[in-house]
Amino acid sequence: MKTETKRWTHLGLGAALAGSTLLAACGQGSTPAPSETATPAPELETEAPEAAETSTPDMDDSAAMDVAPQESGEGEGGVAIEQAGTDPIVFTSALAITEAHIVAARDAFLAGETQAAAEMFAHPVSEVLFDVGPYLQERxxxxxxxxxxxxxxxxxDGADGDEITERTAEIIETLRAAEEKAPDNGMSDAxxxxGVVADQIDRAAYMYTLIAETDEYEPYLDGYGFYKAAQAHYEKSKDMIAADYPDTAGAIESALGLLGDAYPSVLRPEELPANPAALTAAGSNIQLTLSE
Structure with missing residues (x-):
């Protein structure tokens, strides 16, 4: 079976909102790491980068889901797009990736990082939803x-924190409703x-390996969002995961603890507090418990 795998990379606002004169290509460059003091959004640019897309060799269904997020520049690659219509983990993981960006956008906005927030809100439209949207609509x-x-x-447009928080809540409610329409391939809910929590943890851990190599803000903000999405998805499903996969639940909780130390705030700390190798190992341990 041939499965196309999309590497979702960071586009910024330009590709998502190419028709908007206000927001055209706002996020094309790398955002510098913020300080604890909020800074105004810089002047917008006018050109947008292109999305990167690749295909993988033939693989079976399980191998397609296990393509590592390390394949992309942002930890968002390795999702077998064509399986979104049949595999509930692929379907729900795409929604979780969207949620990760929305939560990161809200928290960045509340911390004063307006350009990063606007970019994160728009990012899933041009990348995740553009590809997965047809499969969502089929469901x-x-x-x-x-x-x-x-x-x-x-x-x-000058929205305040309450408005952005309300918009975020509406988006997350919509994502939760969409999750209920995931395909059923016989896999248990637990x-x-x-699988969805493990996917988000892997992405957060991988982003941390990139953070050590750059002072840019975006990799940190992406990783923060993936951590928060993993945490939220585990909180709403931990009882059934613990009941059916107790070892996995323990491994998830251990990994989330490490990620909480790694991402203590939406603002990147001056010194990174965690060991990237330990985070990667924690994510791998979850996968091991699921394969036993």
Missing amino acids: GVENFDDLLTNASIAVF RVAA
């Missing part, structure tokens, strides 16, 4: 791109939930 999920792009626009 009865209505297109919700406007919720994300309108939140991005609201950032630059196994799906564990």
Whole structure:
């Protein structure tokens, strides 16, 4: 079976909102790491980068899901797009990746990082939802791109923290409703939930390996979002995961503890407090418990 695997990389606002004169290509460059003091958004640019897309050799269904997120520059690669219509982990992981960006956007905005926030709100539209959208719609999920792009626009239209928080809550509620329409391939709810949490943890851990090599803000903010998405998905499913996969639940909790230390705030600390190798090992340990 030939499975196309999309490497989701960071585009910024330009590709997502190419028709908007206000937001055209706002996020094309790398955002510098913020300080604890909020800074105003810089002047917007005018050109947008292109999305990167690759294909993998033939592989079976399980191998397609196990393609490592390390394949992309942002920890968002390795999702077998064509399986979103049949594999509940792929389907729900795509929604979780979207949630990771939305939560990161909200928290960045509340911390004063307006450009990063606008960019993160719009990012999933151009990358995740553009590819997975047809599979969501096949399952009865209505297109919700406007919720994300309108939140991005609201950032630059002078929205306050309450409005952005409300918009974020509406988006997450929509994502939760979409999760209920995931395909059923016979996999248990606990196994799906564990797989989605493990995926987000792997992405957060991988982003931390990139953070040590750069002073840019985006890798940290992405990793923070993946950690928060993993945490949220585990909180709503931990009882059934613990009941069916107790070793996995223990490994997830251990990994989340390490990630909490690694990402103590939405703002990148001056000195990184965690060991990237330990985070990677913690994510691998989760996968080992699921394969036993």
